[in-house]
Amino acid sequence: MLVSGEAAEAPPSNNGGANSTQNQNNLDRNLQCSFPIMLKFVDVSYRVKLHGGGGKSRTGGIMSMLGGGGGDVENPAPRHQERTILNGITGTAVPGRVLAIMGPSGSGKSTLLNALAGRFQGGQGLAGAILFNGRKFSKQIAKKTGFVAQDDVLYPHLTVRETLIFCSLLRLPGSVGRDEKIAAAEAAIAELGLGRCADTIIGNSFVRGVSGGERKRVSIAHEMLVDPSLLVLDEPTSGLDATAAYRLVAALGGLAARGKTVVMSVHQPSSRAYQMFDDLLVLSEGRCIYFGTRGQATPYFDSIGFSPLFPMNPADFMLDLANGVCQVDGFSERERPNVRQTLVSSYNNVLAPKVKTACMEAPVVGNGNGNPPTKEYSCTSHLATWFNQLSILLQRNLKERKHETFNSLRVFQVITASLLGGFMWWHSDYRDVQDRLGLLFFVSIFWGVFPSFNAVFAFPQERAIFMKEKAAGMYTLSSYFMARITGDLPMELILPTLFLSILYWMTGLKPELSAFVLTLLVLLAYVLVSIGLGLALGAFIMDAKQASTMVTVTMLAFVLTGGYYVHKVPPFVAWIKYASTTFYTYRLLINVQYGDGESISSLLGCSSTGRHHDIATCRFVHEDISGQIHPALSVGILVIMFVGYRVLAYLALRRIKA
Known part of the structure; x- marks a missing residue:
């Protein structure tokens, strides 16, 4: 029987909390590989070559994946011209905090997330330094990194419980018993509030199943099963109503509170969802126009001469600025060509030096005694035979x-x-x-x-x-x-x-x-x-x-x-x-x-x-x-x-x- 979206979107109850905690403790004892990750990225740039000498170009699909526009686009540029998707992005993502990457479509959000998740390793076009606890990306870091794509890729005819149990059986180490793997799946169901729809099939556009918010939480639970230290999410609230989006962001905040490093892109969050973010990075055409805490974002823009003339959602205001739209009175808007240039210039002169200094001086996450973590890099977790x-x-x-x-x-x-x-x-x-x-x-x-x-x-x-x-x-x-x-x-x-x-x-x-x-x-x-x-x-x-x-x-x-x-x-x-x-x-x-x-x-x-x-x-x-x-x-x-x-x-x- 299908569960209504409203009922299924309810936050997780406390029923079974003791059992899920015990199951999680048993699983942690078997994994023994959990460690916090401090993510630093300095002067990250990404360029992609545009092939073709005019007319229709097939780069539209690539741009869509990387955060650019979608579909075929007219490309009168000469052959092998490069397009800059990201230009000198610097920042940090800290354990226990949620970093939200905002910006309009085509600003480079998805490209940056793919880079931070280690998906461009060995690929051409990526420049800059991306460090995980002061080290480069490695297989061990990959095992502790969860990536949730914008599109939910799940089998439509499996139930929520079946999806997570099969994932748990495949992804968790062979040293973990079958019962404990199943218990880990049940714990993920309880933690993300999926209990009421656990026996409902996932569904797709042709087969009715769980709601969009539930499907997104299943994708997150899919990654949470391996107890990732770093969780990267590409627009997890896309397609959800404001209430479902808020509950999802609140669930991510709960994960961050457990010491996880959460990085997510978001297109246009509601004011309630916006208040759940800890840190904020705003992109405009591949350039950074703000990085810092969420609470300091509005005062910063006000200090450089950009402030809303009437009360509004700060996320909407910053999205307007990233699009180059500036309010000139209380009721109308017009696009000013120099808005983006002013924002980028102000960021480079005011914030960028502070951000880079703070990034360089940020301490490496230790193992409790101030020393860099070393045990986790020798920790092995063999999959099932x-x-x-x-x-x-x-x-x-x-x-x-x-x-x-x-x-x-x-x-x-x-x-x-x-x-x-x-x-x-x-x-x-x-x-x-x-x-x-x-x-x-x-x-x-x-x-x-x-x-x-x-x-x-x-x-x-x-x-x-x-x-x-x-x-x-x-x-x-x-x-x-x-x-x-x-x-x-x-x-x-x-x-x-x-x-x-x-x-x-x-x-x-x-x-x-x-x-x-x-x-x-x-x-x-x-x-x-x-x-x-x-x-x-x-x-x-x-x-x-x-x-x-x-x-x-x-x-x-x-x-x-x-x-x-x-x-x-x-x-x-x-x-x-x-x-x-x-x-x-x-x-x-x-x-x-x-x-x-x-x-x-x-x-x-x-x-x-x-x-x-x-x-x-x-x-x-x-x-x-x-x-x-x-x-x-x-x-x-x-x-x-x-x-x-x-x-x-x-x-x-x-x-x-x-």
């Missing part, structure tokens, strides 16, 4: 994918196709070779296109989740891949079995149980090969629309050269026949029904003069039935394709950078 990862991922795949595999429309499609084929070839005659071969080729077409077209969407649809979890180090690529290609097999083979069970007996194919079983085995093998083809194309292209187009064209080529439509294929395209999965499957299905073709050839008199029989039928007997390749060769080639397509898919996934 490969087989445990595989087992957990298999369980998650089964829970998530069963809704898609047994979708009512998909089941309806399969049953309708089997009934339609059954009625069209109702009790077909064994001697009516042309019709029988048409039936077998229909089966080959349907179960070549249907599974490959569905499988081609698998990796493109999961790309965002895969990249997020890969970046977090939740599992190895091999365990994910094995779980993905094996978890669906039991479910993927049910529908073709149902299809053949209906079609086979309705059409009067060879009435022997052994023949039915052999036909089923050939069909299931063909389905597995077709799924592999779809997975490989999807993994290489990683774009759902382009991949679906490619699989359609590929299967069209395989069907046309499959052996039923055209017997004399021109030599320059004849090679496609030997790469066609349909060709080998069609030959195997014929072999099960007619063997080597001698009996049907004798029955129809095709081996003699054929004077009283249809010449076209005899041609089908000679070229499709008697002229087929050896069944063992067909089986061997299908086995090679089964393995080969999956190896290609794995190699394609290895190319993807998190």
